[in-house]
Amino acid sequence: MKSRVLNILLLILAWGTISGQQRMGPLSMEDINPILPGYFADPTIKRFGDIYYIYATTDNEMLASGVPTVWYSKDFGHWYNYTMEVPSLESINLRNFWAPDIIEGDDGRYYLYFGNCQAGCNIYGYVSDTPVGPWEKLNKDDTPVIAHNYPRKGFPSLDAQFFKDDDGRIYAFWGTWVHYNGGYAVGELDSGNMSKVSNAKNIPLEETPKPFEAAYMMKKGGKYILMYSGGSCHDETYNVRYSYSDTPYGPFTPGANNPILGTNGEGTVHGPGHHSVLEEDGRYYIVYHKHDYPMTRGGLSRQVTMDEMVFENDSTIRKVVPGSKDLQHFVKSNAPKNLALGAKATASSFYHLQSLQYDYRYKPSFATDDHNATMWKAGNNSFPQHLTLNLGKVSPIQRVMTQFEFAGYYYQYKLEYSLDGKNWEVFADRSKNRIAGSPMIDDRDVKARYLKLTVLDVEKTGLYAAVWNIKVFGSLFEAPLDLQSKPSKEGPGAKSLNRKLVAIDANDLPIQHDLASLPNRGNIGGNFEKEGEVTVEEDAEGTRALNFTKGALVLDRPVPKSLEWNGSFTVATWVKNPQIAKEDECLVSWCDRFRFNLANSYNALHFNSGHYGAAAHLDGHFDMEYNNLPSADQWHHIVLTFDGVVENIYVDGKLDNSQVMALASQIDAAKIRIGASDVGENYSGHMASMQMYDYALTESEIKKLMEATRPSDGKK
Numbered sequence: 001m002k003s004r005v006l007n008i009l010l011l012i013l014a015w016g017t018i019s020g021q022q023r024m025g026p027l028s029m030e031d032i033n034p035i036l037p038g039y040f041a042d043p044t045i046k047r048f049g050d051i052y053y054i055y056a057t058t059d060n061e062m063l064a065s066g067v068p069t070v071w072y073s074k075d076f077g078h079w080y081n082y083t084m085e086v087p088s089l090e091s092i093n094l095r096n097f098w099a100p101d102i103i104e105g106d107d108g109r110y111y112l113y114f115g116n117c118q119a120g121c122n123i124y125g126y127v128s129d130t131p132v133g134p135w136e137k138l139n140k141d142d143t144p145v146i147a148h149n150y151p152r153k154g155f156p157s158l159d160a161q162f163f164k165d166d167d168g169r170i171y172a173f174w175g176t177w178v179h180y181n182g183g184y185a186v187g188e189l190d191s192g193n194m195s196k197v198s199n200a201k202n203i204p205l206e207e208t209p210k211p212f213e214a215a216y217m218m219k220k221g222g223k224y225i226l227m228y229s230g231g232s233c234h235d236e237t238y239n240v241r242y243s244y245s246d247t248p249y250g251p252f253t254p255g256a257n258n259p260i261l262g263t264n265g266e267g268t269v270h271g272p273g274h275h276s277v278l279e280e281d282g283r284y285y286i287v288y289h290k291h292d293y294p295m296t297r298g299g300l301s302r303q304v305t306m307d308e309m310v311f312e313n314d315s316t317i318r319k320v321v322p323g324s325k326d327l328q329h330f331v332k333s334n335a336p337k338n339l340a341l342g343a344k345a346t347a348s349s350f351y352h353l354q355s356l357q358y359d360y361r362y363k364p365s366f367a368t369d370d371h372n373a374t375m376w377k378a379g380n381n382s383f384p385q386h387l388t389l390n391l392g393k394v395s396p397i398q399r400v401m402t403q404f405e406f407a408g409y410y411y412q413y414k415l416e417y418s419l420d421g422k423n424w425e426v427f428a429d430r431s432k433n434r435i436a437g438s439p440m441i442d443d444r445d446v447k448a449r450y451l452k453l454t455v456l457d458v459e460k461t462g463l464y465a466a467v468w469n470i471k472v473f474g475s476l477f478e479a480p481l482d483l484q485s486k487p488s489k490e491g492p493g494a495k496s497l498n499r500k501l502v503a504i505d506a507n508d509l510p511i512q513h514d515l516a517s518l519p520n521r522g523n524i525g526g527n528f529e530k531e532g533e534v535t536v537e538e539d540a541e542g543t544r545a546l547n548f549t550k551g552a553l554v555l556d557r558p559v560p561k562s563l564e565w566n567g568s569f570t571v572a573t574w575v576k577n578p579q580i581a582k583e584d585e586c587l588v589s590w591c592d593r594f595r596f597n598l599a600n601s602y603n604a605l606h607f608n609s610g611h612y613g614a615a616a617h618l619d620g621h622f623d624m625e626y627n628n629l630p631s632a633d634q635w636h637h638i639v640l641t642f643d644g645v646v647e648n649i650y651v652d653g654k655l656d657n658s659q660v661m662a663l664a665s666q667i668d669a670a671k672i673r674i675g676a677s678d679v680g681e682n683y684s685g686h687m688a689s690m691q692m693y694d695y696a697l698t699e700s701e702i703k704k705l706m707e708a709t710r711p712s713d714g715k716k
Helices: 011-015 364-368 699-709
Strands: 040-048 051-058 069-073 080-083 098-104 110-116 122-128 161-164 170-174 185-189 197-202 213-220 223-230 239-245 273-280 283-291 302-309 311-313 344-347 352-354 359-361 385-404 411-418 425-430 440-458 466-473 500-505 517-519 527-538 544-555 569-576 586-589 604-606 635-642 646-651 654-660 686-693
Touching: 040 098, 040 283, 051 098, 098 161, 161 213, 170 213, 213 273, 223 273, 239 273, 344 364, 364 385, 364 466, 385 411, 385 425, 425 440, 440 466, 500 544, 569 586, 569 699, 586 686, 635 699, 686 699
Parallel strands: 040 273
Antiparallel strands: 040 051, 040 302, 051 069, 069 080, 098 110, 110 122, 161 170, 170 185, 185 197, 213 223, 223 239, 273 283, 283 302, 344 385, 352 359, 385 440, 385 466, 411 425, 411 440, 500 686, 517 527, 527 544, 544 686, 569 635, 569 686, 586 604, 635 646, 646 654
């Protein structure tokens, strides 16, 4: 989940490109995968009593650093999400809740463990009287249950899974990036206090060939089956493998038919791994994550999936058939019929994703297909947006369940009903809602043929009105638990005002070698102050430009809130770079690169030949390079846009590269900098002009801007 490898495989090849468009494999209403509506990874599935629980990493933000949640269900047909109350550490405000696992102790209490890399990569432990919390620290002094550097120096303690043997002894298995960290680790958990692991050792790499992370131990007959994930979690190479032994400590013999689960030929299961196993009535089910579709850059918008896993004997697992449609026997829902299933749906707009990799529509009908791989997404991230259902006939409606795109953030909305589609009455008014959850449940006793959902706002800047599924029922039924997450104290998110925020033009400036500051001609005003060496000069052709030599221009105004989190933007500039380096060469930045250091929390436009040559987001798996590197010592119009879904880089009016992207930009205390980032990475060339907007310009608008700002040589 947290690779530091900087060289990635092209994701396009994994899906197969046909005439520049990628096609999704067939979906079926009989297929229950993914089993959860949302972006979650590293699932641990447990059954306590008659309720199933899935504990998972909350994905799709800042290197999978979302809130700690749990999903629960009695029937596998309806899953409910709850944000757990987990106390923070004294030294750090926790934001990593990676790869959780839970075990029931001999005392009847529940013990929750998860990884965190904010103060070294450690495994922390918590305890509660219930499987959902509230949780208390196992170690009041914040001592990790499994600390970094254990069992040897430099070993990262992440991805811990706990296994209770027949004799009551509990073993821990952990490790990530193990292909260059010497193999997985195994140790014994103190079953008395559940807060300390001892007798740890590394499992030699040759006993688990081609590993990456996510060890999982289970027992079949007299054999100990050590399952794990190989390849890279960021792309199609991710897979599930296994070895077996006569003891929890090994030695382990690799399975002869590895890997047993990988990307399928249709591409509907892409990059599967980091799993757990559920045994039910003598049958085994592997619960794992796979990548979303269209796939978000870096592979950290993952979804939880389940398939049956079959043993040939105690030491051999058959290859799993991914994406199989034979799990309907597992769904045991007694809920009434979903009146919205297959209902005709229309919307105020829907998003048409068009990039170099994809041509895909987030159609309104996807909200009524009861499938967690598809969603309706509005055409842009403005509000309000509405979705209207035609149930086909007048029907009693007592409950509406809405699964918004992000279970961990609140949506403000209104539900209305109508007999004729013209005259509307309020079914539920959540216009001031600040409670997150999935599904959002609204009850009332009415009769209607039409139902309209109007999404008014959302907690985080730049998120869209988007719905995995909306379900309608003519009668009520009980949820397994009566839980509701606490209201948020944040937001709603700031809105784009469709403004030109920043504008500078060297033609407005006199030639001078002692430039102190220059005014910002954009809407937010202010002045750019010089740091280091920046001058106004004319090049050999007489074109006036700012010349950067280990210097920068820093705006004395705060970065607008509309640019935080997933906010849309455009940065456009005319530049001439005499020599193109392999790294650095930052043209414009508006986040601090190392303040948060979490994958997609940083944004900047660059001009170098490396993996972040065009757009930098802190990690090679998220950065974007130039497909066709602009030539050195020539003027080029370079534009970076982001509309909340797709990031595009244009060179001289033509789309050069694109990627589906989820941002979590952190702008607190940051500055808009031209010619450098907060840590340097200085640009060493000429810049004739620069404009920055809090919305994404279209290709035609970019071409008009290019011509309007084209630098002149002073002779015309």
